[in-house]
Amino acid sequence: MRKILLLSLFSYSLFAQNPIETFTKDMEKKDGFLPYYWDAKKGKVYLEIKQFDTELLYYPSLAQGIGSNDIGLDRGRLGQEHVIKFQRTGNKILMIEPNYGYRALSKDPLERRAVEESFAQSVHWGFEIAAENAGTALVDLTPFLMQDAVGAVQGITRARQGTFRLDAARSALYLPNTKNFPQNTEFEVTVTLTGDSPGAYLRDVVPTPTIVTTRQHHSFVQLPDNDYQPRSFDPRIGYIFTSFFDYATPVSEPITKRYIVRHRLKKKDPNAALSEPVKPIIYYIDPGAPEPIRSALVDGAKWWNQAFEAAGYKDAFQVKLLPTDADPMDVRYNLVQWVHRSTRGWSYGTSIVDPRTGEILKGKVTLGSLRVRQDYMIAQGLVGDFKTDSTNVEDMMGMSIERLRQLSAHEIGHTLGLPHNYVSSIHDRASVMDYPHMLVELKNGKVDLSNAYDKKIGDYDKWSIIWGYQDFPKGTDEKKALNAIVDQMYGKGLYFLTDQDARPEGSAHPQTHLWDNGVSAVAELKRISEIRKLTLANFDERKLRAGTPMSSLEEVFVPMYMFHRFQVEAASKVLAGVNYRFSVKGEKNLETLPVAGKEQREALAALLQTIQPDFLKVPEAVLKLTPPRAFGYDANPRETFKRRTGLVFDPLGPPEAAAGLTLRMLLNPERLSRLVIQSSIDATLPSLEETIDQLVNATWKSSASRAGYAGEIARLVEKMTLDKLLELANNKEVTPQVRAIAMLKVRELGTWIQGRAMADTKQKAHHLFALHQIETAKSNPADLSVTAPMTPPDGQPIESGYDWLAPACDWELPAFSKMK
Template sequence: MRQLTLIFFLLLTINLSAQKDSETPTIAKKTESLQAYEGFFKYYWDEKGGKIWLEVENWDSEFLYINSLSAGIGSNDIGLDRNQLGNDRVVKFTRSGPKVLMVQPNYKFRAVSEMAAERESVAEAFASSVIWGFKVEAETDGKVLIDITPLLLSDAHGVADRLKRNKQGTFKIDASRSAIYLERTKNFPKNSEFEAITTFTGDASGGYIRSVTPTADAVTVRQHHSFVELPDDNYQPRIFDPRSGFIPTSYYDYATPIDQPLVKRFILRHRLEKKNPNTAVSEAVEPIVYYLDNGTPEPIRSALLEGARWWNQAYEAAGYKDAFQVKVLPDGADPMDVRYNMINWVHRSTRGWSYGSSVVDPRTGEIIKGHVLLGSLRVRQDFLIAQGLVEAYADGAEADPRLLEMALARLRQLSAHEVGHTIGLTHNFAASYNDRASVMDYPHPYIALDDKGEIDFSQAYDVGIGDWDKRMIIYGYSDFPDGTDEPAKLQEILAENIRLGLKFISDRDARPAGGAHPVAHLWDNGSSAVAELERLTAVRKKALSKFSEKNIAPGAPMATLENVLVPLYLAHRYQVEGVSKVIGGVNYTYAVRGDGQPTNEMVADAEQRKALNALLATLDPEFLAIPQSVIDLIPPQPMGYSRDRELFKIHTGLTFDPLAAAESSIEHTLNFLLEPQRLARVVEHHARDAQRMSLHDLLNELTQSTISQTANSAMAMEIKRIVQKSTLNHLLQLAGDKSIMQQVSAAALYKITELEADMKGFMDQRSDAASKAHVTYLLQQISRFKDAPDEFKVPEAPSLPDGSPIGCGE
């Protein structure tokens, strides 16, 4: 009996001890040896465990969760840059027993209603997202402690997925090589900032990742996480209008009356209010302040500051005094801190795009943080463009000062452009029509010939904010006097834009592939695409005639002349894209009912024919031939150098290939001239008006100018043969494409049949072997296509060297 009693007490003691051990400790007990950080979310640093413990008390209280990449990979092709923003999401913590969930409500679908049941019905109809789950580790008076380290050490930015999509290998986070980065983990009253070193291990299979990492199978970056207090309810969203030039945000409002649109659209913008809205000019309650990366060197720093500050001119036009300011980021400040609107200077292994993005409150469209990434190598590309235009080193090792002046002028415009995106503005690719009316265009450097026929850089890039930019800020940021009918006033602003003749066409409509607008182009100048191509051709011809070893610095390998030659030889490439859009072009606007703007006007037939002739001129051997004096100067790449994607693709092994350079330019013109959607519009326009150029007319003009002509030299004849091969291959591709308008395929097939008959006659007239070989090849291509059209593949032509960005932002 005494033995049983002893066993009973032993078991009871063990049970009580287990119960005591299983009880949730208090927060004070759990954190007694940890360092506390007060702020928006109180957290504790566990030095021994390498953990961050977060204290949560405001249940179901929404805040903004932002992830970003503070230390990147450095490859433009992969696209994982230093200080790159990731997702921003409204989230909240909810609790269920021992679990804490981070939940993202679905703000895409709402019911803006006073009825709680109506709001709840929509919330229950669409999925929410649980971002992460945590275990309650300690608790005191409704507050709990959770370990957020697994979230901070996760791949929140999607690095592994990006590497896999870019075929750089399969990677996953290695926990043993990842840790909290305390130096950039900080707390503030309205935001808590966390950062982690994350290492991805795996099988690196791509060249991009190998080119930028010391050990490609271990890729280490830093990921940043921000918990941010949401803005108060005093912000007033502004209605989006497609004519305004602003980026929209939208959601579905299921409480909307049936006779009104279900989708609600508002513009993205910063909060900006006048101290006195009843005066014409007033200081702001709180100005918009941007900070430039303090790692930016001179003279780039001054150029970026100046360009970004141009925006104050627009805010002045909207009635503000000193409402937009730009400063250098103070030492010790964190660029990923949500309190700072940032202009970041980002290094990559190759040149690439720059970006303007924002952290936005998805509930209202209010911009909380503007965030610019400027690629540091793009200034070198502008310098290179200028270098090819003049004898840049005619006076020795010091470059012609105009090169740096042009590059810095472009940086000012680039800074203003990308900041423009972060204050809510979209592109305006029709601004060049209105004499450079907006920094939100992509400007090609305007290089002219002066009265003496010499290269003139004086107007390369515009200075200051444009008329369109001011009108946008007036629409988006005006703080109207008390009692103003705001919707009516906004319509007055848009009506004034139309009266002023300011054109606005943005991204999709201006892109060359499939684009149809005759004045909205990327990288162009002036109101006429054709006239600008003719002007550029004259500048290009002049520069090529003067091209020599003086275009590179003394001591530079002679082979590097090809690097300088590429942007000069292809100076017409973007204007070809613009001219091609005039053919089958349609003049239209983002018109709304009653504003009287064009909606669907065919470009005049005479203008389309001019555009066709201008494009055909770029297929002329005289245009395409590189001067013999230039060819003689360029040797193969020397030891320590290699051919890269910035140089021409060649057929000749190691030696410079002027014929491949011509072939790539030929393909560029034909790709845009014979774009299937463009040709379908030509068919449609002719059907509406039989007096207009038909597709048969277009193809006749093309073949007569290419297939049927002779040439006056052996080089010109070889270029002509390339033009003929490329033209036939494009026609064969159109004839066999089942996905395009079939009348386009039919017209191409009919033209091929005509050419076949002509070529058979040509064979009897040719005496030299090269000409006979050429015609035999063309006839064989036609025969192979006819025998097996579904299996026939057009030979791949050399592509152009990398082009965009030529020094302009997106």
């Protein structure tokens, strides 16, 4: 006992001789939310901890990016939020993250403790106390800061760009962006990763690709007070949400709770039809964006005030340029940031969210600077006619700037809590949360871009803000009032469908698509095809500025040739399509019904037109004017067609890419499975047999001439069609009946080919090869060799962000904050 007492006195004596003032006497102190000290001699940061067991928010971010859209490690990228608290045990302090995924919303402390002790927590770091005063401890924060907090190593690995590791010797605190504010404390670190075998994406953007140096940021933020009322999620109207299990819920009710994600907003007078807010929502635009882009971003952002006015707020949403003395890292500033990359890529709308309630603390938009150049190039292909270097530039810039306004509004919408609404385009562009295809019109036989993009907020956007941000007068039955808002919105013919319903492969709704316009996907495909036809007929060297290498014509040609691509995806969803909406019990019109047979057959006919030789031919002017790549202008595989002809432009490359897209959409396995099932229930709907017969009739059995260039395209499409049918017949992942019907149709095609006598050598070789493929598939399918079709150049993002999705459209969405 005496030894223990002596040891305790000795420990106390050490701390008594080492108070914070003594320990930090030669250090620079920074007061603020969490006071800290900078030890310049040792290059260390010491954090002062006064409040223990008090929750705050911690999140990392990437202050300086790598600059490659494919790797995805962009400037300003936000990491995951973590509610943390400091907990002391003896001479150690733990940074603990409570588990808010599992809670008990109860006043009973024992009930809450039962849940807390049933699920694991996370300890992010352990600190030894370096010095202390009464109730205040000082810890060395430096080791915690010197880590790869945003997961850059994993990001590089996922992108297959090499094996890297953090090099502590080449990492250090970055003082210019290490700051303290009243509500948040910010630390920034220069982080160096070293590795082997860097991939092409890294080699493109890093001066020494084996050494990747970026800056990572650590934010500690004061959590808001309890004067915020969470709003429960409703699937009928689009809001991002946070969810958790509430074990205090009665057994008769759902245990999962969902809160929408939104900013805090209150009226000064909740009883007034129009009231100023207690505190407005203010977004700041990065002054690093050049003009006229900067003004376009400001204009588009301001559209949201129209929605808040509809919700009864006066000047509740404001937009300003970020002041020169303001710091973008300060949590008090919602920010629209202009980011540069080496290639075009997605834009993002993300938010810092209180995971406990869904309250947005900071909105953060990332806009890629090269996107506007892609829009300009599309306009160049549509209306470019460079008699001089300034000819039509005003029209092309006009469309590009209009797109930027819409993009600004779209990404800010995500940071207000809104996901995509892809069904809004059928109601005259009712939401900026759709992915809009430019509305190109033909006027007096010429392409017109004057109405390419909307110039205001959409009607659906107003209803969504009314539902999510309405501040009801005291005594209002909120649930009843919110249901009434949804009923009014539905009464206007507006409703909500999102990413899961819009993806071209797997989803089935006939009106919910990416990059589309109009009520009917089939009618729009026909309209777009006419615009494409006119544009290709007029496509020549006039699309390039003087002095531009002629080989660069291909980059402008690609989006014109593939101008129909997104409408092909949309029209394909009408075939075996299903009409539905998000609904809840008690509503009327809850039926889920297949698309009528007439509409499905019209879609099939329209799709088959896109694989005809006349549709797929590359214009003669393009073939004559597109030489091999000029020296110093290497082909960008993302922006040019793939080829099987070496350096020379491949006239069959574009037809192969376009036809491959249509065939992939048309013969999507999930779609074919629905055809089998739908036709078995309702004989008036097209069957899989009918669909394949129509495809074979439009290709193999077509009466079109097989001579010349058109003949080579026809044979190419026929081979691709057979390959797809053989693939289906041998695909163990599709339903058995799809395989069976595909196999039957392949055998029937083989019998038809055998009965054809061909004098033309090209056709004879074509038929011989097809019969060989069919026989191989029949006798020894393991030996079947199918040529993989060349894919089109990248289409997305042509103009807008995924917000939820990463560049490859993967679902990498934390439950409540990340939107593209």
